[in-house]
Amino acid sequence: MTYCVAMHVDRGLIFMSDTRTNAGIDNVSTFRKMQTWQVPNERLITVMTAGNLATTQAVLSLLDERSKAPEDRCPNLLEAPSMFQVARFVGNTLRDVIQGNLSGGKAKSESTFDATLIVGGQIKGGEPRLFLVYPEGNFIEASKDTPFFQIGEMKYGRPILVRAYDSAMSFEDAVKLMLVSFNSTVKANLSVGLPFDLQLYESNSFEVLYEKRIEESDPYYSEISEGWGNALSSALRTLPDFTF
Amino acid sequence: MTYCVAMHVDRGLIFMSDTRTNAGIDNVSTFRKMQTWQVPNERLITVMTAGNLATTQAVLSLLDERSKAPEDRCPNLLEAPSMFQVARFVGNTLRDVIQGNLSGGKAKSESTFDATLIVGGQIKGGEPRLFLVYPEGNFIEASKDTPFFQIGEMKYGRPILVRAYDSAMSFEDAVKLMLVSFNSTVKANLSVGLPFDLQLYESNSFEVLYEKRIEESDPYYSEISEGWGNALSSALRTLPDFTF
Numbered sequence: 001m002t003y004c005v006a007m008h009v010d011r012g013l014i015f016m017s018d019t020r021t022n023a024g025i026d027n028v029s030t031f032r033k034m035q036t037w038q039v040p041n042e043r044l045i046t047v048m049t050a051g052n053l054a055t056t057q058a059v060l061s062l063l064d065e066r067s068k069a070p071e072d073r074c075p076n077l078l079e080a081p082s083m084f085q086v087a088r089f090v091g092n093t094l095r096d097v098i099q100g101n102l103s104g105g106k107a108k109s110e111s112t113f114d115a116t117l118i119v120g121g122q123i124k125g126g127e128p129r130l131f132l133v134y135p136e137g138n139f140i141e142a143s144k145d146t147p148f149f150q151i152g153e154m155k156y157g158r159p160i161l162v163r164a165y166d167s168a169m170s171f172e173d174a175v176k177l178m179l180v181s182f183n184s185t186v187k188a189n190l191s192v193g194l195p196f197d198l199q200l201y202e203s204n205s206f207e208v209l210y211e212k213r214i215e216e217s218d219p220y221y222s223e224i225s226e227g228w229g230n231a232l233s234s235a236l237r238t239l240p241d242f243t244f
Numbered sequence: 245m246t247y248c249v250a251m252h253v254d255r256g257l258i259f260m261s262d263t264r265t266n267a268g269i270d271n272v273s274t275f276r277k278m279q280t281w282q283v284p285n286e287r288l289i290t291v292m293t294a295g296n297l298a299t300t301q302a303v304l305s306l307l308d309e310r311s312k313a314p315e316d317r318c319p320n321l322l323e324a325p326s327m328f329q330v331a332r333f334v335g336n337t338l339r340d341v342i343q344g345n346l347s348g349g350k351a352k353s354e355s356t357f358d359a360t361l362i363v364g365g366q367i368k369g370g371e372p373r374l375f376l377v378y379p380e381g382n383f384i385e386a387s388k389d390t391p392f393f394q395i396g397e398m399k400y401g402r403p404i405l406v407r408a409y410d411s412a413m414s415f416e417d418a419v420k421l422m423l424v425s426f427n428s429t430v431k432a433n434l435s436v437g438l439p440f441d442l443q444l445y446e447s448n449s450f451e452v453l454y455e456k457r458i459e460e461s462d463p464y465y466s467e468i469s470e471g472w473g474n475a476l477s478s479a480l481r482t483l484p485d486f487t488f
Contacts, residue, residue, distance in 0.1 A: 155399030159428035163473045164480055175486040184403035200488070210488045223484050229407045231479035236408055238478065239471050242419040242464060244444070244454045 001191035002050040002152030003182060004033060006118045008130050008142050009174055010167050012202040012209070013120050016178045017048045018152075018186075020193035034197045035060050037067055037077045041206050043123040045077050045086055046199060050152035051115025051135070058097045059115065063090065083121060083129040087139045090119050095137030111135075116151045121201070128203050156188040157181035171200050171209075179214075179224045194221075245435035246277060246294035246396030249422055250362045252374050252386050254411050256446040256453070257364050260422045261292045262396075262430075264437035278441045279304050281311055281321045285450050287367040289321050289330055290443060294396035295359025295379070302341045303359065307334065327367055331375040331383045334363050339381030355379075360395045365445070372447050400432040401425035415444050415453075423458075423468045438465075 004017040017033040031053060036046045047063070049056035066076040080086045094117060101113040114135040122128040130142035132149045142149055147167055150158060160181050169177070175198065185192050200210040214221050248261040261277040275297060280290045291307070293300035310320040324330045338361060345357040358379040366372040374386035376393045386393055391411055394402060404425050413421070419442065429436050444454040458465050 155432070156403050158432055159400050159403070160476060162431060163476045171488070172486045173480070175488075176480060176483060179486070180480065180483070187406060188399070188402055212488070220484070220486060227483050228479075231482050232404060232407045234482065235472075235475035235479040236417070236420060236424065238475050239420060239424075240464070240467050242416045242423070244415070244419075244456070 001189060002033060003154065003157065003185045003189075003192045004048040004050055004118055004151045005148060005157070005161070005178055005181060006046075006048060006120050006130050006142075007148040007161075007165070007174055007178065008120075008128065008167075009147070009169055009171070011171060012200065012205075013046075013122075013128050013130065014171065014174050014178065015046050015048060015118075015120065015197075015199040015201075016175075016182065017197050018182065018192045019195050019197065020191060021053050022191050023053075025190070028193075030193075030195070031057075032197060034199065035064070036199065036208065037063075038207060039078055041124070043078070043121065044201060044206050044208065045083075045119065045121035045123075046201070047090065048118040048151065049115060050117075052113045055094070055097050055101065055113050055115040056117075059090070059094050059117070062093050062097070081123070082126055083119075083123055083131070084141075086121070086123070087119050087131040087133060087141075090117060090131075091133045091137035091139050094133060094135065098135055118149050118151055122203065122206065124206065128201065153185055153189045153192050157185040160184065171202075175200075176224065179221060180228055183221075183225050183228060196221075245433060247398065247401065247426060247429045247433075247436045248277060248292040248294055248362055248395045249392060249401070249405070249425060250290075250292060250364050250374050250386075251392040251405075251409070251418055251422065252364075252372065252411075253391070253413055253415070253418055255415060256444065256449075257290075257366075257372050257374065258415065258418045258422065259290050259292060259362075259364065259441075259443040259445075260419075260426065261441050262426065262436050263439055263441065264435060265297050266435050267297075269434070272437075274437075274439070275301075276441060278443060279308070280443065280452065281307075282451060283322055285368070287322070287365065288445055288450050288452065289327075289363065289365035289367075290445070291334065292362040292395065293359060294361075296357045299338075299341050299345065299357050299359040300361075303334070303338050303361070306337050306341070325367070326370055327363075327365060327373040327375070328385075330365070330367070331363050331377060331385075334361060334375075335377045335381035335383050338377060338379065342379055362393050362395055366447065366450065368450065372445065397429055397433045397436050401429040404428065419444075420468065423465060424472055427465075427469050427472060440465075
């Protein structure tokens, strides 16, 4: 499985992804699930992936190759005029890869090769935008009502995001919130694991503000992981007592 | 969907279930998912159900009918010598109902008629025990390592249970914890809904200590629902800040 979250706050975008992939529980590896394309002072595009690893690697490779060969007139990430067109291009690439795999005909079910992507970023002249791309190639965009997207094993870490998200929050608070959400997920699902990849993007900067790989041994992550149990118990104590 | 939790604490057992059932999102009803059989001073058995409503109703009706006709020499809930035998009997009944439905042959998949049950209680001479019964009729028992069971839509409400459960907690604290877990689930999945049924059982009492149907308008539930968002935000603030 996988867990990735992208969040839109007033200050910009935050991306976080785990790195565990597995085919069965006895075949576990670490793969990066976040990739970024940049044109200085003009655009930044980050893609996170969940689903079949062969599919997601093929999609990322195709996106990358096409962006390096603009002369072949295919649409590509570095030339698309808007984030909407970027999302369309990524969606079409994803759909083509899945359909190509299915045409082999040996898939046990239609969902075998499925993958879901988050695409976020900003192109000069537009606002920072965030999209969730489905295996069928269609997509939805984050809005004020739904300002963050999760893909993969999203249920365990969702309640804290829903409750604590605030568009005015600082990058520091948003990272803390996301780490708590990831920590709840890691504790519940073995197929989500450290290290995590973190990226911060500040609106209208068109470059990565901050990037980090958060390892299991990261002291801040350990503090969050150990402190959150106590913090939750204290939070429960602040609620009024049940009487019967 | 459904959400039910049963918890074993030092003082006894706590059961909570939602009441929403649905066949599609436009066919929503309220059904009780918790049923109790008692023999004063001798035994108390509570069953909670998740899954296909026709299956779970058939199982509960069969259990009930057999307990009222002890002369037919079938094993039954009111005569089984131990909670282990109760769980076996419930598991066999569940498996028979599912297999009977499948033999109709029109099911789209094997899981169409599936249901999962929680069986808990105490019979004189034994300790209070808690079992999770699978559609195949087999079952597992709660232990000190895994002192609570959830069935149905369990992921959203699990992290808080994992973090805050303590076997020494009072009934009051346990109910508060469960309500927070249910509230997180209700906020995330439309197919889990109020009212909730709550039952408290004190060890060696062989009778229900307390029972309540918690309605949407319940003032204590409203306090929990409204207070938990703030409590979580405060809990986050107590964690050390991320810096970059």
